[in-house]
Amino acid sequence: MMLSEETSAVRPPKQTRFNGAKLVWMLKGSPLTVTGAVIIVLMLLMMIFSPWLATHDPNAIDLTARLLPPSAAHWFGTDEVGRDLFSRVLVGSQQSILAGLVVVAIAGMMGSLLGCLSGVLGGRADAIIMRIMDIMLSIPSLVLTIGTGSRSRAEFV
Numbered sequence: 001m002m003l004s005e006e007t008s009a010v011r012p013p014k015q016t017r018f019n020g021a022k023l024v025w026m027l028k029g030s031p032l033t034v035t036g037a038v039i040i041v042l043m044l045l046m047m048i049f050s051p052w053l054a055t056h057d058p059n060a061i062d063l064t065a066r067l068l069p070p071s072a073a074h075w076f077g078t079d080e081v082g083r084d085l086f087s088r089v090l091v092g093s094q095q096s097i098l099a100g101l102v103v104v105a106i107a108g109m110m111g112s113l114l115g116c117l118s119g120v121l122g123g124r125a126d127a128i129i130m131r132i133m134d135i136m137l138s139i140p141s142l143v144l145t146i147g148t149g150s151r152s153r154a155e156f157v
Contacts, residue, residue, distance in 0.1 A: 047094045058087040
């Protein structure tokens with residue numbers, strides 16, 4: 001018994017190497033993407049090299065140098081107690097970026113855990129997890145922040 005149609009051999013897709021020229025060509029069309037990427041890379045480099053870039057101790061108090069304008073000695077000037085603002089910005093950016101990375105890691109782990117639980121358990125557990133997530137997404141985060149902040153502020157006053 002013969003088949004009337006011949007089957008052709010299926011070839012695996014051709015694997016291509018990374019092409020840097022193609023990436024540059026794609027990024028030429030979106031200057032905002034390039035600008036954002038440059039800003040992020042500069043912030044990360046400043047975070048990594050902040051111990052060497054800081055010109056002064058960020059917590060050193062010098063009352064003789066209070067409220068100085070930007071100069072060669074203090075690039076961003078000084079604050080009310082004479083601390084160098086450039087050094088403080090570097091240290092603050094390091095802590096802010098690190099805090100953001102920790103929050104993203106925790107949120108990713110929690111989301112993965114809830115997704116796995118929902119997929120494995122299914123049924124009623126899936127519906128409950130889905131409803132809890134719907135409730136969390138329906139509350140605007142700004143309103144939640146304002147409400148939580150005003151409540152905690154009233155407790156401390």
